[in-house]
Amino acid sequence: MARAWPGAILDDMECKSTSPDRYRIRTGRAEDLKALRAHLDEAIRPALVEPGCKPLSGHDSACIVASVEAAFAQALRDRHQKVLIGDLDGRACGFAIVDHANPVPDLRWIVVLPEHVGGGLAQALMDAAVRLCPANASLSVVVSAGNRRAIRFFRRNHFVEKAAGSRIGRILRMSRQPA
Numbered sequence: 709m710a711r712a713w714p715g716a717i718l719d720d721m722e723c724k725s726t727s728p729d730r731y732r733i734r735t736g737r738a739e740d741l742k743a744l745r746a747h748l749d750e751a752i753r754p755a756l757v758e759p760g761c762k763p764l765s766g767h768d769s770a771c772i773v774a775s776v777e778a779a780f781a782q783a784l785r786d787r788h789q790k791v792l793i794g795d796l797d798g799r800a801c802g803f804a805i806v807d808h809a810n811p812v813p814d815l816r817w818i819v820v821l822p823e824h825v826g827g828g829l830a831q832a833l834m835d836a837a838v839r840l841c842p843a844n845a846s847l848s849v850v851v852s853a854g855n856r857r858a859i860r861f862f863r864r865n866h867f868v869e870k871a872a873g874s875r876i877g878r879i880l881r882m883s884r885q886p887a
Contacts, residue, residue: 731801731829733836736791740800741780747821748773751802754822755855779805779816792836794820794829804833806840806847812883813841815849834865838884846885853880 744751749769780803783789788809794802802820806813815837820829841847849867851858859880867882 730796731824731827731832732795733832734793734795736780736784736793736803738781738784740791740793740803741777741784743800744780744803744819744821745777748776748819751819751821752776755852755858776817776819783807783816789816790840792833792840794824794833796824796829802829802833804837806837808840811845813845813847815847818849830861831865834861838865841886844886846883848881848883851880851882853878 752772753769780791783791783805786807786809789805789807792804792806793800801824802818804818805816807816818830818833818837820833838847847867848870849862851862859882862882862884865884867884870881870883
């Protein structure tokens with residue numbers, strides 16, 4: 709059975725800012741990927757390179773960016789996924805992808821361009837992602853175990869490390885329980 713997206717919620721997000729700052733959250737479009745593409749590497753790299761560890765090679769970085777681009781494009785086509793864009797004055801500054809294919813929705817990506825980190829955009833995207841979930845649904849996320857900033861962010865947003873088996877190598881699975 710096809711899941712209907714809560715259109716009223718998205719319509720609401722289109723007309724007003726969801727952040728006390730200056731960001732507007734809207735539904736993603738293909739042209740947003742084009743606008744974000746030039747900055748994806750620098751936006752994603754801090755999440756993947758642990759302090760004190762060997763930096764990513766140019767090849768590895770290019771593969772990761774290509775993977776993110778493919779996930780973004782796929783999410784635009786997939787009826788179970790929703791791309792949310794953080795917009796400032798008509799310019800895409802970050803995005804989140806929420807996947808509702810499973811009973812527990814997944815926050816697949818939350819990416820903020822470097823010049824917008826710390827300005828409230830990640831929180832605005834998180835708030836919008838949570839509003840897309842049914843009231844009784846939890847939300848899961850997979851994060852690099854070395855990405856301390858992201859882990860703190862998720863913990864502030866009521867995510868907790870899942871039970872045994874949640875930490876596989878450098879990956880941490882976290883879950884946000886419904887309020």
